[in-house]
Amino acid sequence: MKKILIILLLFNLKFGHVSSIEPEIFVQSTVNRASQVLSKDISKEDKINELKSIAKETVDIKGIGFYSLGSARKNLDNNQKQKYFILFENYFLKSFSSRLSEYTNPKIEVKGKEVLNKNYTIVRSSLISTSERPEVKIDWRVYTKNPDSPLIRDLIIEGLSLARTQKEEFASILNSNDGNIDSLFKILKEFSKN
DSSP: OHHHHHHHHHHHHHHTTTTSOOHHHHHHHHHHHHHHHHHSSSOHHHHHHHHHHHHHHHBOHHHHHHHHHGGGGGGOOHHHHHHHHHHHHHHHHHHHHHHHTTOSSOOEEEEEEEEOSSSEEEEEEEEOOOSSSOOEEEEEEEEOSSTTSOEEEEEEETTEEHHHHHHHHHHHHHHTTTTOHHHHHHHHHHHHHO
16 A cells, blocks of 8 residues: 555656646647648648648637737727637637748757746747758747746747737838727738638
C-alpha cells in the first residue's frame, strides 16, 4: 500500500503541472500541425478548412480583432461589437488560411523565447530557406495569461507586426469614411464572400 501511495505521489509531482504549456513548445506544435496539413495530398479547400480549425484553437482571434479596431472599439455598442467579431473572424480565417495554403510543407524552426511579462512571451523562429525562398525571421507574440491555454496574438515577420499593419489598415478605412463602422463592416463582409 505504501508503495502505491509513493508512486502516486511521485506521479503527481512529476506530471501535476503537465497541463501548463511552454510558449515555444506551443508554437512548434502549432507549426508542426499546420505543416502536416500543408503536406497532405488533399484539395486546397480541405487544407483551408483544416487550417481554419487550427487557427480557431491557437489564435486569439477576438483579441486581435479588438486590437485591430483601435480606439474605434470604444464607440461600438454591444450589437456592433458582436457583429464586428463575427465579420472579423470570417475575414481573419479566410485571409490566414488562403495565404498559408499556398505553401507546401514550410519548415519553421523555433530558436528561443523572451518572456516579456506574465502575460506575454515572444517566441523567436525562422522559416527555413529553400532554393525558392530566403530564410524569414518570424516572432510570435504569445498571450500566456492562462499558461494552460496560450494563444497567438501577433506574428512579427522580419520586424513587421501583422496585427499593427491590420490596425493601420482598419484605421485608414474608418478615417476615409468619417469613422463610420458600417463602411468597415461592408469591406469585411465583401472580402469574406470572395
